[in-house]
Amino acid sequence: MNELIVNVDAINARIESANSRVSTPRTYVGMSGIGDSCTRKLMYTFRHCFTDDIDARLGRIFATGHKAEDDFIADLKSAGLDVFGEQDTFTGVHGWLRGHCDGFVKGVPQDEETLYVLEMKTSNHSGFLAMKKKGVKESKYLHYCQMQIYGYKSGATKALYMMMDKNDSSYYFETIDIDIEFAKLLEQKAERVILEEELPYKIGSASWYECKFCNAYKICQLGEEMVKSCRNCEFVGLEEHPDWRCNKSGKLLENYDICESYCTAEFLTK
Ligand code: SF4
Numbered sequence: 001m002n003e004l005i006v007n008v009d010a011i012n013a014r015i016e017s018a019n020s021r022v023s024t025p026r027t028y029v030g031m032s033g034i035g036d037s038c039t040r041k042l043m044y045t046f047r048h049c050f051t052d053d054i055d056a057r058l059g060r061i062f063a064t065g066h067k068a069e070d071d072f073i074a075d076l077k078s079a080g081l082d083v084f085g086e087q088d089t090f091t092g093v094h095g096w097l098r099g100h101c102d103g104f105v106k107g108v109p110q111d112e113e114t115l116y117v118l119e120m121k122t123s124n125h126s127g128f129l130a131m132k133k134k135g136v137k138e139s140k141y142l143h144y145c146q147m148q149i150y151g152y153k154s155g156a157t158k159a160l161y162m163m164m165d166k167n168d169s170s171y172y173f174e175t176i177d178i179d180i181e182f183a184k185l186l187e188q189k190a191e192r193v194i195l196e197e198e199l200p201y202k203i204g205s206a207s208w209y210e211c212k213f214c215n216a217y218k219i220c221q222l223g224e225e226m227v228k229s230c231r232n233c234e235f236v237g238l239e240e241h242p243d244w245r246c247n248k249s250g251k252l253l254e255n256y257d258i259c260e261s262y263c264t265a266e267f268l269t270k
């Protein structure tokens with residue numbers, strides 16, 4: 001009798017092919033990314049100059065983080081904290097800067113009446129150990145900035161940061177004070193990205209470690225062509241969120257599909 005040989009590798013390959021995708025570009029600048037060390041990258045992103053490939057594995061990482069949030073909230077409630085306002089939306093810069101916080105909490109021990117922004121994350125083990133050693137500002141600056149701007153926009157004076165180690169399900173908690181002046185600087189940074197037509201400086205050369213991991217690397221460091229979109233066309237103009245106007249035809253754009261008059265905005269090629 002012939003022995004049946006099962007190809008288990010094909011299962012993974014099929015999952016990859018069924019679930020890999022190119023991310024849908026956001027119409028706005030996200031508060032979750034405003035702390036990025038490279039303003040130039042934020043401008044490339046806002047102008048839809050490149051696409052992000054999300055393979056099935058990365059998609060699972062994102063999904064795991066989202067699914068964990070319900071458990072986090074249940075645990076906080078079991079500890080007597082009041083959790084509310086999940087996914088409240090905040091905006092700035094005429095609606096072009098947007099963010100959705102994980103929620104708010106009250107009832108933090110020894111500070112029961114104060115309103116805290118709540119931010120919940122999962123991490124691999126090494127990231128979790130770094131968090132325990134250095135704290136959120138040094139270890140995850142993006143998350144720190146995200147909480148600052150949510151606090152500024154909501155009126156909360158503090159934030160509670162919660163991280164779970166995906167290795168052993170341990171929790172890390174930290175509270176931070178909201179620094180309004182710092183948060184305003186973050187909003188000004190977003191304003192530059194959204195309203196200015198001048199490409200910010202590069203944070204490093206082609207061999208700089210942050211650049212090597214950047215999705216805009218090829219267009220920024222190697223001068224390759226960007227993905228063509230009305231948002232990076234010479235003739236486009238910004239209206240109220242989420243509208244862009246084609247200054248060639250005078251019409252509001254219904255999508256960002258280019259026409260035969262497309263011409264890359266010169267400021268993005270500097
Ligand atoms: S390659 Fe470097 S300088 Fe260029 S956008 Fe990316 S991080 Fe910024």
Ligand code: SF4
Pocket residue numbers: 229230231233234235236245246247248249257258259260261262263
């Ligand atoms: S000229 Fe064409 S490509 Fe440029 S903004 Fe107008 S419709 Fe888009």
